[in-house]
Amino acid sequence: MTTSIAPRAAYLSSQENLSKRLIEKYGKDRKVEFDKLNEPMIWAKSPEDAKFLFRSFMVDDVFKMDFLSDITAYDNKDHEDGDKRFVLVYQQYSTTLHVRVRIKCLLDENEEALTLSDVFNGANWLEREVFDMFGITFKGHPNMRRILMDERFTGHPLRKEYPIKQREPFKDNIAFHLGANPKSIDTHTLEGEEK
Amino acid sequence: MAAHVQDPHQLQDFYNPNVLINLGPSHPAMHGTLRVMCRVNGETIEDANCEIGYLHRAIEKLGEDKTYHQWMVYTDRLNYCSALNNNIAYAMAVENVMNISITERCMWIRVMCMELARIIDHIICVAINALDLGAMTVFWLLYHWREEAYTMIESMCGMRLTTTYARIGGMSYDIPDNLRERLWKFCEDFPRALDEVEGLLTSNRIWIDRTRGVGVISKEDALKFSITGPSLRASGVDLDLRRDRPYYIYPELDFDVVVGSNGDVYDRYLVRLEEMRQSTRILKQCNDRMPEGPLWVNDKRVQIPEKIDVYTKMEVLIHHFKIFMEGIDVPKGEAFTCVEGPNGELGFYIVSRGGPKAWRMRVKSPSFMLFQSFEASVKGGKIPDAVAHLGSVNIIAGELDR
Numbered sequence: 001m002t003t004s005i006a007p008r009a010a011y012l013s014s015q016e017n018l019s020k021r022l023i024e025k026y027g028k029d030r031k032v033e034f035d036k037l038n039e040p041m042i043w044a045k046s047p048e049d050a051k052f053l054f055r056s057f058m059v060d061d062v063f064k065m066d067f068l069s070d071i072t073a074y075d076n077k078d079h080e081d082g083d084k085r086f087v088l089v090y091q092q093y094s095t096t097l098h099v100r101v102r103i104k105c106l107l108d109e110n111e112e113a114l115t116l117s118d119v120f121n122g123a124n125w126l127e128r129e130v131f132d133m134f135g136i137t138f139k140g141h142p143n144m145r146r147i148l149m150d151e152r153f154t155g156h157p158l159r160k161e162y163p164i165k166q167r168e169p170f171k172d173n174i175a176f177h178l179g180a181n182p183k184s185i186d187t188h189t190l191e192g193e194e195k
Numbered sequence: 196m197a198a199h200v201q202d203p204h205q206l207q208d209f210y211n212p213n214v215l216i217n218l219g220p221s222h223p224a225m226h227g228t229l230r231v232m233c234r235v236n237g238e239t240i241e242d243a244n245c246e247i248g249y250l251h252r253a254i255e256k257l258g259e260d261k262t263y264h265q266w267m268v269y270t271d272r273l274n275y276c277s278a279l280n281n282n283i284a285y286a287m288a289v290e291n292v293m294n295i296s297i298t299e300r301c302m303w304i305r306v307m308c309m310e311l312a313r314i315i316d317h318i319i320c321v322a323i324n325a326l327d328l329g330a331m332t333v334f335w336l337l338y339h340w341r342e343e344a345y346t347m348i349e350s351m352c353g354m355r356l357t358t359t360y361a362r363i364g365g366m367s368y369d370i371p372d373n374l375r376e377r378l379w380k381f382c383e384d385f386p387r388a389l390d391e392v393e394g395l396l397t398s399n400r401i402w403i404d405r406t407r408g409v410g411v412i413s414k415e416d417a418l419k420f421s422i423t424g425p426s427l428r429a430s431g432v433d434l435d436l437r438r439d440r441p442y443y444i445y446p447e448l449d450f451d452v453v454v455g456s457n458g459d460v461y462d463r464y465l466v467r468l469e470e471m472r473q474s475t476r477i478l479k480q481c482n483d484r485m486p487e488g489p490l491w492v493n494d495k496r497v498q499i500p501e502k503i504d505v506y507t508k509m510e511v512l513i514h515h516f517k518i519f520m521e522g523i524d525v526p527k528g529e530a531f532t533c534v535e536g537p538n539g540e541l542g543f544y545i546v547s548r549g550g551p552k553a554w555r556m557r558v559k560s561p562s563f564m565l566f567q568s569f570e571a572s573v574k575g576g577k578i579p580d581a582v583a584h585l586g587s588v589n590i591i592a593g594e595l596d597r
Binding site for chain 1: 232248249251254256257259260291292294416418419420421422432434439489525528529530531532533540542544546548554557559563564567568569596597
C-alpha cells in the first residue's frame, strides 16, 4: 500500500472488512485479487454473474455499494488475464463507507454483456462508450449506438489492432435526429410537414 | 401584437408540437463543442438528445502509445480550465501503480496547486454562467482574480493554461520565493471580490428568478446518474473525496464540505461560491505551513536528474537520456486513482503490463456523467433555462470527449 494516502483514513478499516467478506461470501468459486492500492477486485464467471455480483453488492448490508463509478473495458489480446479477448471492468463505490470494489469479467469477441442501464441511468453512456471503443454490445441496452465516433465510422479504436493513425474523415455532418430510438417523436408528422 | 401572417403555412409551423431545435456544436452559449438536439413544443423542451465527440482526440488511445512521461502533456488538454489538477491526478495515479510515496513538501505544493486550479475552474463556471444570464459585471470582477491566479501559476511553472507542472515523483520546478507574498495577498483580497459577487447576485431578484427551481437534479437522480462533485453536493449528497478518501495532506487541513439542498442552478452557484472560500482557506494554510525539504522523491527509477549534473557527468546524462527516450519502467499491476476535481471525481484507471507504456489508460471524467444527466434533466424546461443549466454544471468539452 502506498503512503501517499494518509494512513489514518477512516475508510481503510471498512476496506479490510470488505475484502474479508468478499473472499468469504463471494470468493469460493471466483478469483479475488488486490490491486496496487490494496483495493479488491473480483472476477465474475460470466456476464450474467457480473450483473449478479453488481446487484448483490448494492443490497449487501456490509458493502452498501450504492454508486456506479465507472464502466470500462480493456483489450486482453496477449491473454495475460485469461483466454478470452476482452476484460469488462465495473467500478463500484459506496457513498456511506467510501470503499471501492472492482468487478471484472472476461468476454469473447462475439459475446454479449448485460446492460446495467436498468439499474443505473449513468450506465447508459458508459456502455455506449465501451461499445464504441471495443465493440462489446450490451444486451437490453435501450440505445446501443456509437457515442464518441461518428455513426458511420468503421472499426473500434481502442482495440489493440487498430492503428493509431488510421483516421476516417467525413465531409458532412450526420443527419439531424433525436437518437436512434426517439421515444416520443412522431416521425410521420415530421415527414408530412416537409411536403 | 398579432403579426400579419401572409402565408398560412407559417401558422402551421407555429402550432407544430414537433419543432426540432439544434443547440451547438459551435455556439457561445454551449461552452465548447456540445450539441443538443431539442424537440420543442411552443417554448418547452419535450425531448432532448445530446451528441458528443466533436472534440474527441483519442487521448486514451494515445495513452497506450506514448510513454508515461510523454502523456503528461495530454492531461492538460482534458479539463483545460484546471490543468494543474489533471497533471497532479495523473502523476498520483502513476505513482500509485509504482508504489511511490512523494515527499511532504511535494504533497503540500500539489495540494496548493489543486486548490488554485479549483478556484480558477469555479471562477469560470460562476462568471460565465452569470454572463450567459446577462450579468456581465460578475465576469469582470471575477476574471481579474483568475488572471491573478494564472500569473501565480506562470511564476511556478512558466505556463498559464496548459501547465504540465507535475512530474512522476515530484514537480518540474520548485515554487518561486515571491509566491508566498503573492499568495498571501490573493487570499486576503479574493474573498472580498467574492463578497462583491455575492452582493450582486445572491439576493438579486432577477438572478433568483432565472436560477431558482431551474435545472433541478434531485438527490436520487444525481446518484442514479453517477454525478459527482459540486453538482452532486448541490443536490444534497454529502460526498467529497478530499474528506472521505483523503489523499496527500488533506486530513491535516481544516476545511468544510459545502452541501446544498435543492439541486437547482441557484444551489450550484452557492455551492461553488462557498467552495471558493474554502479553497482560499486551504491555500492560506498551505502558505503558512509549507514545509522545507526535498521536492523530489529519492527514487532512481523516476527522479529526473539536475540539469547541471546532466551537463557535467556522463552517467547522469545517460540516465537522463534513458528516462526521456525510453521512459519509466512501470511494474505490472493496476490501480484506479480518483481525486476530487473541480467538477467531480476525476479518475485514472491504469492497467500496466510492465514497460514504459500503459496497457490501458482510462480517464473517468466527471463531465461525461454530467452531460448525460443534462439530457434527462433539461426536459420540461425552456430553452433559456437549458442555457442556465448547462452553464451551472460546467461541462468541459475536452474532458467530456477526451
